Amino acid sequence: MVKKVDVLVIGGSAAGIVAATTGKAFYADKSFLVVRKEKEAVVPCGIPYIFGTLKTVEKNIIPEGHITDAGVELLCDEVTSIDKSEKRAETAGGISIAFDKLVIATGSLPKVPGWLKGTGLKNVFTIPKDKAYLAALNEHFDQSEKVVIIGGGFIGVELADELQKRGKAITLIEVMPHILNAAFDEEIGKRAEEILTEKGITLRLGCKVQALIGDEKVKAVQLSNGEEIEADTVILSTGYAPNVALAEKAGIKINELGSIRVDEYMRTEDKNIFAVGDCAEKFSFYTRIVKGLMLASTACSEARIAGMNLYKLSMLRTFSGTMSIFSTAIGGTTFASVGVTEQMAIERGFDIITGAVEGVDKHPKSLPNVSKQFVKLIVSRESGLILGGTVTGGASAGELINVLGVIISNKMTVHHVLSMQVATHPLLTSSPTSYPLIKAAEAVAKKIRDPKPVLH
Amino acid sequence: MVKKVDVLVIGGSAAGIVAATTGKAFYADKSFLVVRKEKEAVVPCGIPYIFGTLKTVEKNIIPEGHITDAGVELLCDEVTSIDKSEKRAETAGGISIAFDKLVIATGSLPKVPGWLKGTGLKNVFTIPKDKAYLAALNEHFDQSEKVVIIGGGFIGVELADELQKRGKAITLIEVMPHILNAAFDEEIGKRAEEILTEKGITLRLGCKVQALIGDEKVKAVQLSNGEEIEADTVILSTGYAPNVALAEKAGIKINELGSIRVDEYMRTEDKNIFAVGDCAEKFSFYTRIVKGLMLASTACSEARIAGMNLYKLSMLRTFSGTMSIFSTAIGGTTFASVGVTEQMAIERGFDIITGAVEGVDKHPKSLPNVSKQFVKLIVSRESGLILGGTVTGGASAGELINVLGVIISNKMTVHHVLSMQVATHPLLTSSPTSYPLIKAAEAVAKKIRDPKPVLH
Numbered sequence: 001m002v003k004k005v006d007v008l009v010i011g012g013s014a015a016g017i018v019a020a021t022t023g024k025a026f027y028a029d030k031s032f033l034v035v036r037k038e039k040e041a042v043v044p045c046g047i048p049y050i051f052g053t054l055k056t057v058e059k060n061i062i063p064e065g066h067i068t069d070a071g072v073e074l075l076c077d078e079v080t081s082i083d084k085s086e087k088r089a090e091t092a093g094g095i096s097i098a099f100d101k102l103v104i105a106t107g108s109l110p111k112v113p114g115w116l117k118g119t120g121l122k123n124v125f126t127i128p129k130d131k132a133y134l135a136a137l138n139e140h141f142d143q144s145e146k147v148v149i150i151g152g153g154f155i156g157v158e159l160a161d162e163l164q165k166r167g168k169a170i171t172l173i174e175v176m177p178h179i180l181n182a183a184f185d186e187e188i189g190k191r192a193e194e195i196l197t198e199k200g201i202t203l204r205l206g207c208k209v210q211a212l213i214g215d216e217k218v219k220a221v222q223l224s225n226g227e228e229i230e231a232d233t234v235i236l237s238t239g240y241a242p243n244v245a246l247a248e249k250a251g252i253k254i255n256e257l258g259s260i261r262v263d264e265y266m267r268t269e270d271k272n273i274f275a276v277g278d279c280a281e282k283f284s285f286y287t288r289i290v291k292g293l294m295l296a297s298t299a300c301s302e303a304r305i306a307g308m309n310l311y312k313l314s315m316l317r318t319f320s321g322t323m324s325i326f327s328t329a330i331g332g333t334t335f336a337s338v339g340v341t342e343q344m345a346i347e348r349g350f351d352i353i354t355g356a357v358e359g360v361d362k363h364p365k366s367l368p369n370v371s372k373q374f375v376k377l378i379v380s381r382e383s384g385l386i387l388g389g390t391v392t393g394g395a396s397a398g399e400l401i402n403v404l405g406v407i408i409s410n411k412m413t414v415h416h417v418l419s420m421q422v423a424t425h426p427l428l429t430s431s432p433t434s435y436p437l438i439k440a441a442e443a444v445a446k447k448i449r450d451p452k453p454v455l456h
Numbered sequence: 457m458v459k460k461v462d463v464l465v466i467g468g469s470a471a472g473i474v475a476a477t478t479g480k481a482f483y484a485d486k487s488f489l490v491v492r493k494e495k496e497a498v499v500p501c502g503i504p505y506i507f508g509t510l511k512t513v514e515k516n517i518i519p520e521g522h523i524t525d526a527g528v529e530l531l532c533d534e535v536t537s538i539d540k541s542e543k544r545a546e547t548a549g550g551i552s553i554a555f556d557k558l559v560i561a562t563g564s565l566p567k568v569p570g571w572l573k574g575t576g577l578k579n580v581f582t583i584p585k586d587k588a589y590l591a592a593l594n595e596h597f598d599q600s601e602k603v604v605i606i607g608g609g610f611i612g613v614e615l616a617d618e619l620q621k622r623g624k625a626i627t628l629i630e631v632m633p634h635i636l637n638a639a640f641d642e643e644i645g646k647r648a649e650e651i652l653t654e655k656g657i658t659l660r661l662g663c664k665v666q667a668l669i670g671d672e673k674v675k676a677v678q679l680s681n682g683e684e685i686e687a688d689t690v691i692l693s694t695g696y697a698p699n700v701a702l703a704e705k706a707g708i709k710i711n712e713l714g715s716i717r718v719d720e721y722m723r724t725e726d727k728n729i730f731a732v733g734d735c736a737e738k739f740s741f742y743t744r745i746v747k748g749l750m751l752a753s754t755a756c757s758e759a760r761i762a763g764m765n766l767y768k769l770s771m772l773r774t775f776s777g778t779m780s781i782f783s784t785a786i787g788g789t790t791f792a793s794v795g796v797t798e799q800m801a802i803e804r805g806f807d808i809i810t811g812a813v814e815g816v817d818k819h820p821k822s823l824p825n826v827s828k829q830f831v832k833l834i835v836s837r838e839s840g841l842i843l844g845g846t847v848t849g850g851a852s853a854g855e856l857i858n859v860l861g862v863i864i865s866n867k868m869t870v871h872h873v874l875s876m877q878v879a880t881h882p883l884l885t886s887s888p889t890s891y892p893l894i895k896a897a898e899a900v901a902k903k904i905r906d907p908k909p910v911l912h
Binding site: 014017018022025026043045046049053054059060061062066296297298299300301304305308314316317318319320322323325326327328329334336338363364366367368395396397398399400401402403405406407409410412413415416418419420421422423424425426427428429431432433434435438442446449 | 470473474478481482499501502505509510515516517518522752753754755756757760761764770772773774775776778779781782783784785790792794819820822823824851852853854855856857858859861862863865866868869871872874875876877878879880881882883884885887888889890891894898902905
């Protein structure tokens with residue numbers, strides 16, 4: 001069977017959906033087809049919450065209407081090959097799809113460390129974006145008591161937090177000295193560790209896993225020092241690899257980190273083929289260093305860029321580099337970050353000053369349900385340009401990080417922040433006299449003015 | 457007694473405090489003195505919450521440490537006159553203060569309509585920033601049952617919301633067809649009205665008050681149609697007037713709205729005398745029209761500008777005009793606005809397009825405690841420049857309006873917003889595929905592309 005469409009999108013998670021629907025909104029006379037394996041796609045960042053707060057996978061589904069209501073066709077099938085020169089894709093269901101433009105949004109797959117023994121044992125799981133797999137895992141947890149999570153990144157930490165709510169005994173193993181080390185400086189990671197420890201989660205930091213042990217089923221996790229940690233379930237949350245097998249086979253260029261190489265408009269070297277989301281190349285907003293960050297929000301931003309530029313390029317609509325902007329909630333406390341951390345800035349050679357301030361997220365602080373709010377800024381010493389920032393606090397910190405995101409994307413300095421106008425309200429924000437973001441900028445400005453030799 | 461200081465600040469509420477402490481941070485070798493009448497200053501925007509959530513005035517005090525910890529001296533006294541040429545101020549306590557620089561932060565006073573009969577009756581109150589007055593009013597409410605609030609601005613609405621929690625029968629009278637009309641378009645004001653009505657507050661919209669009736673104590677409020685509304689307490693929340701008597705007497709220039717005239721650096725025509733906060737001139741960020749808006753957050757922003765520019769001007773540190781950025785919570789729903797409303801934009805002659813989108817503030821929406829989140833953008837048709845926006849939703853909307861504030865202050869267009877990167881998280885924000893702020897920008901961009909004649 002042969003099918004002809006103007007725009008073919010391979011992959012129907014966040015990035016694929018947004019690329020298709022944005023494209024359709026901008027080029028209404030073109031036909032759009034999304035092909036994905038799954039009948040229903042899970043909300044990617046909602047996955048950890050399936051196992052605690054949400055209780056079922058069914059509550060974590062992206063509504064199909066997101067695609068079809070926008071006038072985009074959805075096909076449940078698997079693309080098995082792409083012919084770039086013929087502009088055709090073949091599916092497992094035997095359909096040959098002729099396209100004019102192609103968007104690859106094939107996402108990522110959980111990494112299973114090749115050097116780790118025992119990953120094939122029963123009750124060893126990863127966290128893929130796969131509804132059936134996640135539903136089975138969720139049922140499995142009913143029979144599970146001792147869970148070891150390997151990897152203290154966002155997924156591992158969020159999963160630990162949720163499974164603890166479900167009454168499981170959780171051990172979280174991280175090879176680095178602190179959890180969330182790709183996102184936060186040490187002092188912030190420590191705060192998260194305190195929260196998890198208080199909740200009764202066992203943290204094993206700076207520990208390397210050597211093997212998973214068991215006969216048929218996993219029984220324990222062995223560390224490199226020989227110590228064994230008992231487990232009836234092991235979760236590998238050791239990162240994700242771009243899913244580029246299809247693109248690679250089609251001769252589309254892959255970068256040194258294994259992602260599909262793209263330009264400012266999310267185009268591959270073939271100008272009719274775009275790539276977006278976890279499978280596409282990422283580079284840093286400030287340094288243009290190629291990086292491996294995967295976030296649904298970044299993916300959606302890239303997908304919008306691709307969708308808008310499918311048939312004609314617009315200088316206004318380029319992707320300016322990944323800002324690494326993200327947030328999570330750990331034991332009810334928000335941890336959020338944008339741009340570089342202090343550690344990263346130093347590693348990359350920036351001459352920086354930092355400023356950190358702790359306040360509260362409502363005012364006066366005698367109000368009920370007040371949380372502490374902490375803001376740290378990483379600033380270029382000479383220019384005052386804000387390179388990055390971290391926020392922790394109550395739920396409102398989840399949008400406060402986006403205030404900082406717009407500040408950084410506009411390349412604003414601490415001096416601009418000092419004169420910025422903010423809306424403040426007793427029940428909603430910190431006070432106008434001590435808004436921590438502005439106070440942190442003040443602290444940095446003071447260090448810039450005061451030229452005595454200080455270590456940031 | 458004669459006292460000599462480098463910088464004298466008259467008034468010790470939000471603006472005075474921030475002007476003095478910012479100034480001290482930037483000019484550490486100068487001496488700073490704040491003179492204010494009140495031993496303790498109330499948190500201005502916290503005032504309505506004294507009468508419900510907080511329960512006492514004592515819980516709504518700006519800590520004195522805000523001033524003294526910063527190395528600024530605090531004097532509890534009243535400045536009665538200023539001699540500009542001699543650079544001296546006299547106080548009621550008999551002190552003659554010689555200054556080099558002066559910052560006037562005398563705030564505002566509640567307006568009592570001169571044409572309204574009966575305002576002198578017992579149990580008729582205003583809402584001044586006066587601790588003793590507010591404490592007495594709070595005690596009075598213990599004996600009160602039927603409260604009529606005249607004026608449906610922020611203070612009137614927040615007070616109604618809080619007093620209702622305290623079990624009072626509340627009637628809110630507004631002369632305009634909708635409450636909060638200075639801040640929100642009609643359809644948003646209506647949402648707020650629905651919430652108040654559901655809580656059992658009686659709204660009388662488009663009603664003009666003619667007289668307050670009673671012998672010694674107030675008994676009723678008479679409308680212009682002769683109808684009488686029973687009341688044992690009447691609150692006049694009909695706005696505030698800049699408190700400029702002292703400045704005027706000193707020969708400092710006052711503008712047509714009764715505020716102290718200032719330049720980009722918050723300086724009066726005398727370059728050694730600054731004015732900040734409610735008593736100082738405000739002008740619009742987009743039109744430079746002089747306006748009468750009074751907000752603690754704007755006041756603090758102005759105060760920072762003044763503090764930084766006391767001894768030398770910096771082009772980076774000017775006040776770019778009032779953005780009218782504010783937020784409130786009505787019955788637990790956040791209402792926030794920045795820049796012009798649709799109505800204002802039309803009145804001021806802007807050729808505009810609007811886009812409005814409703815989503816949710818967490819994702820998936822099956823999570824607990826999800827609130828609707830509504831974003832409306834007011835955009836210049838030809839340039840795509842965002843002129844204003846409104847957000848309603850859960851508590852996170854209080855910081856989301858600040859995201860929009862930074863967008864507007866950077867003169868960003870909807871096209872920039874379409875490619876912006878945001879942090880999203882299930883428990884903290886809407887989803888990356890349907891972030892309402894970006895979806896509203898998409899809706900506007902679609903109208904810009906589609907040239908069929910539409911009314912915004």
